[in-house]
Amino acid sequence: MRKILFALAMLLVGVSQSAMAQYVESVDPRIGSADHGHVFVGANVPWGMVNVGPVQPYHGWDWCSGYHATGDSIIGFAHTHLSGTGCSDLGDITIMPIYGYARTAGTREQFIEDIASRYTHEHEVVEPGYYSVRLDKWAIKAEMTATDRTAIHRFTFPKGNRYANIVLDLEGGVGDRVTETRVWAQDMFTLVGYRASRGWTNHIVYYAIRFDRPMKEFVLNNDDVNSHYAQVIFDVEPGTVIQVQVGISPVSEAGALANLQTEQYKKDFAQIKNEAKECWNRELGRIRAQFDSPRDSVIFYTSLYHVLFAPQVWNDVTGDYMGANGMLKRNSDFQNYTTWSLWDTYRTLHPLATLVMQDKLTDWAKTMMAICSEHGELPVWHLHSTDTYCMVGEPGVPVLADMILKGVPGFDYEKAFLYMKQSMGDPTFTPERRRFQYRGIPDRGKADLWKYGYIPFDGSEGETVSKNLEYYLAAWSVAQVAGKLGHKEDSVRYYNLSQGYKKIFDERALCFRAKDKAGNFRSLTGFNPSHHTPDYTEGTPWQYLWLVPHDVNGLVDLLGGQEKAAARLDSLFLADSRLNADANPDISGLIGQYAHGNEPSHHTIYIYNYLGQPQKTQKRIHEVFQTMYTDKPDGVCGNEDVGQMSAWYVMSAMGLYQVEPCGGIYQLTAPLVREASFNVSEDKTFTIRTKGKGTLVKRWKLNGKRLDRTYITHAEIMAGGVLEAELKK
Numbered sequence: 001m002r003k004i005l006f007a008l009a010m011l012l013v014g015v016s017q018s019a020m021a022q023y024v025e026s027v028d029p030r031i032g033s034a035d036h037g038h039v040f041v042g043a044n045v046p047w048g049m050v051n052v053g054p055v056q057p058y059h060g061w062d063w064c065s066g067y068h069a070t071g072d073s074i075i076g077f078a079h080t081h082l083s084g085t086g087c088s089d090l091g092d093i094t095i096m097p098i099y100g101y102a103r104t105a106g107t108r109e110q111f112i113e114d115i116a117s118r119y120t121h122e123h124e125v126v127e128p129g130y131y132s133v134r135l136d137k138w139a140i141k142a143e144m145t146a147t148d149r150t151a152i153h154r155f156t157f158p159k160g161n162r163y164a165n166i167v168l169d170l171e172g173g174v175g176d177r178v179t180e181t182r183v184w185a186q187d188m189f190t191l192v193g194y195r196a197s198r199g200w201t202n203h204i205v206y207y208a209i210r211f212d213r214p215m216k217e218f219v220l221n222n223d224d225v226n227s228h229y230a231q232v233i234f235d236v237e238p239g240t241v242i243q244v245q246v247g248i249s250p251v252s253e254a255g256a257l258a259n260l261q262t263e264q265y266k267k268d269f270a271q272i273k274n275e276a277k278e279c280w281n282r283e284l285g286r287i288r289a290q291f292d293s294p295r296d297s298v299i300f301y302t303s304l305y306h307v308l309f310a311p312q313v314w315n316d317v318t319g320d321y322m323g324a325n326g327m328l329k330r331n332s333d334f335q336n337y338t339t340w341s342l343w344d345t346y347r348t349l350h351p352l353a354t355l356v357m358q359d360k361l362t363d364w365a366k367t368m369m370a371i372c373s374e375h376g377e378l379p380v381w382h383l384h385s386t387d388t389y390c391m392v393g394e395p396g397v398p399v400l401a402d403m404i405l406k407g408v409p410g411f412d413y414e415k416a417f418l419y420m421k422q423s424m425g426d427p428t429f430t431p432e433r434r435r436f437q438y439r440g441i442p443d444r445g446k447a448d449l450w451k452y453g454y455i456p457f458d459g460s461e462g463e464t465v466s467k468n469l470e471y472y473l474a475a476w477s478v479a480q481v482a483g484k485l486g487h488k489e490d491s492v493r494y495y496n497l498s499q500g501y502k503k504i505f506d507e508r509a510l511c512f513r514a515k516d517k518a519g520n521f522r523s524l525t526g527f528n529p530s531h532h533t534p535d536y537t538e539g540t541p542w543q544y545l546w547l548v549p550h551d552v553n554g555l556v557d558l559l560g561g562q563e564k565a566a567a568r569l570d571s572l573f574l575a576d577s578r579l580n581a582d583a584n585p586d587i588s589g590l591i592g593q594y595a596h597g598n599e600p601s602h603h604t605i606y607i608y609n610y611l612g613q614p615q616k617t618q619k620r621i622h623e624v625f626q627t628m629y630t631d632k633p634d635g636v637c638g639n640e641d642v643g644q645m646s647a648w649y650v651m652s653a654m655g656l657y658q659v660e661p662c663g664g665i666y667q668l669t670a671p672l673v674r675e676a677s678f679n680v681s682e683d684k685t686f687t688i689r690t691k692g693k694g695t696l697v698k699r700w701k702l703n704g705k706r707l708d709r710t711y712i713t714h715a716e717i718m719a720g721g722v723l724e725a726e727l728k729k
Contacts, residue, residue: 023284024277026301029126032084032640034069034633036588036597039306039640040083041067043131043146045276046283046308047337047360050248051081052144052151053131055091057112058175061585064088066174069633074135075116076169077144079151079248080205083309084640085341086586087390088175089200089383093207093248096167097140097155104221104229108171111229115167128284128305129276145273148313149259153244154269157236164236166244168209170195171228184225188214191230192253203384204322205248208256212243243269250338250385251328255316262317283308286356287650289676296672298631300653303646307349310642311364314338314384322385324375334366340382341642342399343391343470344599349647350399351658351666354406355686355717356678362410365403368396369411372419376441389442392463392537393470394423401477402662405484406714417485420478424471424494425450446471453500457514457522457535464514465504466537466600469547472498473661476550480663501548505558510568511541530576530593532583539600540579542572542593546604549659553610566611572604573620589628589637591620596628597638602648603659606667609710615696617710618670621652622695625672654688655725656712664714670697671725684720694727701726 032039042053055078056063056071063071064085066078076094102114117137125132132143141156157164168191170181176199183193189211196204217233234242247260264272284304291297315321315336323329329336353360371387372378378396381388397420404413422429425446445455445467455464455471476498482491506513506521514522514535522535529541536544546569548555559565573592589597594604605624608617628637629649636645651657655671658664670690677687692698700707703721712723 023301024128024281026297027128027280027284027305028298028302028631029128029305030069030633031299031302031631032306032633032636033067035636036062036585036638037634037636037640038062038064038082038084038086039636040065040081040309041126041131042077042081043129043144043151043276044309045129045146045148045279047311047313048146048148049250049313049338050079050146050149050151050246051083051309052077052079052146052153052246053081054133055094055172055174057116058088061086061088063174064639066091069121072120073116073118074133075112076167076172077142077153078172078174079207079246081174082339082642083306084636084642084645086639086641087200087388089173089203091172091174091176092195092197092205093209093246094169094172095153095209095244095246096169097135097138097142097157097242098165098167099138099140099157099159099161100163100165101219101231102165102167102229104167104219104227104231111169111171115169127277128280130273143269145269145276147263147272147276149249149317150245150247150263152264152269152272153246155242155244157240157242158238160236160238160240162235164234164240164242166211166232166234166242168230168232169228170230173197173199175199178228180226181228182225183220183227183230185215185218191218191232192256193225194253200390201383201386201388203386204250205384206251206253206256207249208247208253208260210245210260212245249316249320250314250322251316251320255318255320259317280305280308287654287676287678289653290674291672292674295631296625296653299629299635300650300673302631303629303649306640306646307352307643307650310339310341311337311367312339324371324382324385324387326385327374329370329374334370335363336370337364337367338382338384339642340368340379340396341644342379342381342395343393344641344644345647346395346399346661347599347602347644347648348651348657349643350402351664352647352651354402354408354664354714355680358408358680361403361408365400365408365411365416368400369416369419372423376422378419378423389444392444392467394474395470397423397474398477398661401481402664404481405663413481413485417478417481417487420481421490424474424478449500450497452517453497454503454515456517458516462534463537465512465535465541465544466539466547468504469501469512469544472501472548473550475500477662498550499554501551501555502558509541510559511545512547513541528580530578531580532587537600538584538586538598539595540583540587540593542575543587543595543598543601543604546572546607547600549603550661552607552659556610562611566608566613569604569607569611570616586639591623591627594620595638596624597645599641599644602644603657606657606659606669609667609669614668614710617667618696621669622672625649625653655723656688664717666712666714666717668697668700668710668712668725670695670727680718680720684718686717686720687722689722689724690727691724692727694729696728698726698728700724
């Protein structure tokens with residue numbers, strides 16, 4: 001079955017090896033590694049479990065991925081990393097080549113002093129699937145590449161020495177705290193064990209490490225298998241290259257060994273590196289795009305590169321994975337995935353996936369449903385078998401709803417619908433909810449949401465304005481699925497809940513504001529729409545005014561009609577950009593009070609289309625292209641957020657954007673691409689083409705016929721054909 005699915009994926013991509021070289025060459029993985037981009041820098045393959053790359057000394061928030069472009073030293077190479085997040089974690093199973101012994105029995109500071117090495121970007125190579133750097137302290141060259149579940153390192157030791165040392169550091173991570181470790185030598189070539197830690201999430205990673213030569217000496221810091229450090233000593237000649245294979249697993253040491261044996265069987269470093277590059281070429285080739293500017297091509301394909309990082313595979317080659325209930329699971333029915341940054345990615349990455357990653361969607365849907373079955377709720381921010389409950393709302397609901405409404409095959413729609421209702425805290429599921437709350441699932445305001453129609457600020461929840469708005473758009477998504485499946489009563493009930501945004505609109509301030517249980521708004525004393533307060537999640541009242549993507553026309557009516565709504569939207573981009581001193585740093589990428597660096601604003605510019613002013617959409621989108629994305633390390637204006645910032649660029653550069661949370665109505669703007677095409681089925685392709693020069697659209701044509709509207713449907717795209725935008729200055 002998997003071979004059939006793989007063959008279908010290749011047909012969907014439909015690009016020859018010779019034609020693909022241009023895509024990987026247009027990627028610069030350093031983009032987003034400076035400022036607040038927080039992207040992973042290292043080696044991986046698309047959707048791979050392993051992200052192997054450098055770890056720098058931790059200096060706070062901008063080191064969430066373990067690496068920042070301003071850093072100048074490296075303390076090891078870890079096999080798990082986050083990319084673009086606003087929280088730190090992972091950095092599991094770190095190895096570091098050095099000369100001599102490190103002080104593992106002393107303080108952590110002494111250990112770091114012994115193993116840390118300075119480096120320069122001049123001696124660093126970063127390519128899709130490959131990373132290398134010279135460690136200046138010893139002039140050791142470190143190279144690494146990856147498969148889905150394994151990595152292979154190549155360390156070149158420049159001088160002869162009896163004490164060439166490869167240090168295993170299980171103490172260190174990226175902003176977490178180790179709780180338990182194990183390391184033991186299975187034989188003279190192989191180490192196995194695990195690292196358990198507490199951080200943003202509590203998780204465990206099992207590993208198997210195999211050297212290409214026997215160990216001369218194996219040293220534990222306390223002569224116990226639960227050591228946090230191990231040192232492996234070799235006797236080397238000048239120029240000796242030591243290869244180190246590393247497999248990881250979510251379930252067992254045996255799983256890590258099986259992953260290593262399967263994915264690196266009879267392969268050397270060069271072959272694995274070439275296969276990783278070919279894999280990136282193939283997956284980047286899902287969209288064949290041409291641009292007038294090399295700069296735009298680099299930004300586009302680097303963005304697509306970041307989009308393909310996650311969700312990540314989270315099962316062994318055997319199908320084993322650790323379930324969300326902490327129980328070992330085995331399946332042959334689907335590939336299990338982790339790293340669900342859904343509050344970010346439901347907005348653009350997942351709608352993009354329904355266009356160009358159709359071969360992944362069934363596994364994603366089944367993973368989300370398995371999480372709900374095991375844990376009691378669809379994923380919110382799920383990482384390594386555990387939900388962090390980071391961010392607000394029920395972002396898994398619109399993602400699953402979108403797949404159902406677009407007809408993604410291979411999973412049970414009725415069961416998915418029940419899981420959506422369950423995750424929304426539906427009062428008809430009271431017995432189930434009580435059972436799952438006993439397991440430790442927080443209510444997160446849902447009981448009050450159903451009781452009052454909104455979450456009051458004088459209850460147990462903070463950030464109530466944002467939570468309400470996110471729940472309303474999720475409720476609308478459930479209503480759409482209920483309608484598709486013929487559940488009329490649920491469709492009406494959830495639609496009515498989705499209209500609750502009208503209850504929290506304060507006409508005095510022309511903003512959504514927090515209400516108490518008695519129905520009174522919070523006092524206006526000291527209210528400033530440019531200030532971030534505890535009623536809002538990483539945003540201001542200005543930004544959250546527009547978070548009604550499920551009912552833009554209703555919002556327009558609430559604001560007094562198209563003319564007044566347009567004036568209000570104009571003023572968003574002209575408002576004072578100054579924030580209060582304690583505002584969240586995620587509120588970035590400001591044009592007036594529009595914040596492109598954080599996700600709640602990402603659909604806002606497209607609202608001009610609903611107001612009959614599409615050229616304002618086109619003008620502002622082009623401004624974002626030019627000012628918020630660059631081809632430099634600081635080229636992302638906020639946290640990359642596991643592909644969402646990049647997905648916005650990819651979709652918008654093609655002139656498409658799904659504003660409604662699900663269902664496939666794509667708003668149109670002036671494409672940045674000269675031409676872009678992607679396969680929508682085995683025998684159909686959809687192409688977006690521009691004619692003329694400029695940043696505004698004179699007219700659109702679909703398959704040669706004029707399109708007298710500013711949107712296109714998912715069904716029209718899936719039918720294949722050509723969308724042409726005639727541009728003007």
